[in-house]
Structures are given as structure tokens and as C-alpha cells.
Amino acid sequence: MARFWILSAGMGWERQLLECIDISSPDVKSLALQLRKACLETGFFYVINHGIGEAFMEEVFNQTRKFFELPLEEKTKVLQDKRNRGYTPYSEEKLDPVKQIAGDSKEGYYIGREIPETDPRANEPYQGPNQWPSPELLPGWRQTMEKYFQEVENLSRRLIKLIAISLDLDKTFFDKPGMFDHPMALLRLLHYPAGVTNPEKGEFGAGAHSDYGMLTLLATDSVPGLQICKEKDAKKQVWEDVQPIKGAFIVNLGDMLERWTNNLYRSTLHRVLNHGEERYSIPFFMEPNFDCIVECLPTCCSPSNPPKYPPIKSGDHLTYRYQITHKGLDANAKESVPQPVH
Ligand SMILES: O=C(O)CCC(=O)C(=O)O
Numbered sequence: 142m143a144r145f146w147i148l149s150a151g152m153g154w155e156r157q158l159l160e161c162i163d164i165s166s167p168d169v170k171s172l173a174l175q176l177r178k179a180c181l182e183t184g185f186f187y188v189i190n191h192g193i194g195e196a197f198m199e200e201v202f203n204q205t206r207k208f209f210e211l212p213l214e215e216k217t218k219v220l221q222d223k224r225n226r227g228y229t230p231y232s233e234e235k236l237d238p239v240k241q242i243a244g245d246s247k248e249g250y251y252i253g254r255e256i257p258e259t260d261p262r263a264n265e266p267y268q269g270p271n272q273w274p275s276p277e278l279l280p281g282w283r284q285t286m287e288k289y290f291q292e293v294e295n296l297s298r299r300l301i302k303l304i305a306i307s308l309d310l311d312k313t314f315f316d317k318p319g320m321f322d323h324p325m326a327l328l329r330l331l332h333y334p335a336g337v338t339n340p341e342k343g344e345f346g347a348g349a350h351s352d353y354g355m356l357t358l359l360a361t362d363s364v365p366g367l368q369i370c371k372e373k374d375a376k377k378q379v380w381e382d383v384q385p386i387k388g389a390f391i392v393n394l395g396d397m398l399e400r401w402t403n404n405l406y407r408s409t410l411h412r413v414l415n416h417g418e419e420r421y422s423i424p425f426f427m428e429p430n431f432d433c434i435v436e437c438l439p440t441c442c443s444p445s446n447p448p449k450y451p452p453i454k455s456g457d458h459l460t461y462r463y464q465i466t467h468k469g470l471d472a473n474a475k476e477s478v479p480q481p482v483h
């Protein structure tokens with residue numbers, strides 16, 4: 142399926158901004174071609190018919206809402222730790238430190254791969270056990286989130302295979318040991334309050350940024366707010382709304398894939414504005430192993446198009462980006478928790 146017409150929030154018909162990829166199609170060749178087109182154009186696309194059921198998605202969103210409805214006192218019991226797991230209060234993150242006057246007007250909760258403390262890999266950066274809210278307060282919460290994590294990780298692995306094919310690589314290219322066998326995968330629950338943010342005044346639900354890693358699979362409720370800017374270097378940035386589609390993931394590429402492809406595939410700037418209605422969204426970030434070296438792919442360079450970037454270690458890149466955007470990561474402090482900005 143290519144693009145179609147949708148009814149906009151203003152109730153006019155508008156042409157779908159992004160490609161819509163039906164991943165259930167058995168025609169892998171044309172899927173890969175369609176994916177390539179989307180990755181070259183915007184690095185953003187919808188994925189439909191992915192096999193994660195709508196009823197289950199509803200349960201994930203209900204559980205998400207229940208967590209954020211807990212009293213602040215309960216949420217701060219599972220405050221973000223040095224592994225980057227747990228609750229991030231309002232304004233803790235500032236995705237665009239240059240333009241923003243205050244932190245993002247949102248609160249969040251990070252969940253990573255569950256590695257028991259007894260496993261030697263639990264000592265690796267960003268790995269280990271998660272923080273979980275008390276099961277007495279939120280029965281079944283952990284089970285729902287762990288199941289969702291597994292399903293969305295599986296889907297991201299299907300997409301990574303398709304990305305390999307779209308780049309004329311073997312479909313198992315990214316399955317090599319050291320690449321995604323211990324990924325820095327993170328599920329993030331987000332809650333944007335019902336305020337209005339004014340970008341002219343430097344207020345944002347999420348400041349302008351590109352994602353850091355390989356790819357992001359974003360589930361949203363039906364409330365709009367996400368915008369993309371296709372030309373990040375343009376003098377005057379043009380922001381376009383990405384409408385939510387029921388049951389679809391919005392998938393976007395991150396900076397590490399842009400580097401891997403020598404700028405062929407796009408890691409596009411995006412942001413969130415709050416329009417007065419509460420909004421929930423759940424991105425899943427799939428990043429390579431901490432020690433994976435990200436360097437130009439063999440099909441993305443030639444003598445006339447040499448690599449534009451030196452190799453980097455995935456974990457170093459991620460740590461750098463976290464450090465400039467998350468003030469709570471090292472602090473691990475339980476005092477001075479800010480309240481929503483309306
Ligand atoms: O909430 C959204 O729609 C997008 C969030 C986002 O871009 C992010 O957390 O990286």
C-alpha cells in the first residue's frame with residue numbers, strides 16, 4: 142500500500158504525509174523498495190498489519206495511564222536510575238537544549254531488557270534489572286509491559302532485516318554477533334499533560350531532535366502532536382503534522398543508521414507540541430550493542446562517495462546524547478521533582 146487520503150484534525154481531506162508499509166505482504170522485494178523510498182525521503186513511515194493486536198495495545202495504553210495516575214510519591218519510588226530505567230518527571234529531559242527555555246512538558250518511564258542481577262551482563266552499561274512499580278498498586282503491569290517489550294522487539298528485528306535487504310545487504314547482515322545480540326533496547330512510556338505549549342516561547346512537549354540509534358517504533362493514542370521537519374538545515378524550518386493512524390506504528394530512523402548509511406537514509410528532526418489535550422505515546426528505541434562499532438556500510442560508499450564519518454562506538458554515542466538531554470541520569474536524586482508546566 143502506498144499513500145492515501147486521510148481526514149485531518151481540521152476535518153479536511155489531506156494527502157497522507159508518509160509511506161504506509163503493510164508488513165504482512167509476502168512480496169519482500171517490493172516491501173524493501175517501498176521502505177527504501179521512505180528511508181531516502183523522510184526516514185519516517187507507518188507500519189500496519191504488524192501482528193500486535195489492537196486489544197493488547199489498548200491494554201498497554203491503559204496500564205500506562207494507570208502508572209501516570211499514581212501519586213507523585215509512588216512514581217518517585219521508581220525514579221530513573223543510572224541504568225536509565227524508571228520514572229522521569231516533568232521537565233527532566235530537554236531534547237533541544239539550544240532552543241528550549243524549560244525541559245520537555247512530559248513525564249516518562251523507561252523499561253529496558255530485563256537482565257537479572259545474577260547475570261554477568263547486568264554489569265554492562267544500560268543493562269540489568271528494571272525498576273517495577275509495586276504489583277499491589279498495579280497488578281499485571283509488569284507482565285503487560287514485558288510481553289509488549291518482547292513483541293515490539295520482534296517487530297523491530299523484522300524491520301531491521303527489511304532495512305538490510307533495502308540496502309542490498311544480506312538480510313542477516315545485522316544479525317552478526319556484536320551488532321544486535323545484546324541491543325540497548327528501551328521502551329519508553331510518555332505522558333504529555335493537557336496544557337498548551339508555545340514553540341515561539343521555547344515551550345515544547347518534546348523539543349526538536351533526531352533519535353539516536355537504529356530505529357524507533359512509536360505507538361500513539363489518537364491525539365495529534367508529533368511534527369517532522371524534513372529539511373533540518375533549511376533557513377526557515379517547516380514543520381508538518383504526523384497524524385496518528387489507529388493500529389499503525391510510526392517508525393523512524395535514528396542517527397546511527399544515518400551514519401551507517403553515509404547519510405543515504407534520513408534521521409529526521411521531529412518534535413511534539415501539546416495542544417490542550419492529554420496525550421500518551423510509547424516509543425520503543427532499538428539501538429545496537431554498547432560495543433558495536435558503527436561505520437559506513439559496504440553498499441553505501443564508493444571511491445567517489447567515501448565515508449563521511451569516522452567509526453564510532455554505539456554506546457559512546459548514546460551516552461553522549463543522554464548526558465546532554467537527561468539531567469536526572471547521573472543525579473539519581475529523589476529530591477526536587479518538578480510539576481507539570483501548563
Ligand atoms: O511522543 C511522540 O510522539 C514522540 C516522542 C519522541 O520523539 C521521542 O521520545 O524520541
Ligand SMILES: [Fe+2]
Binds near residue numbers: 350351352
Ligand atoms: Fe524522538
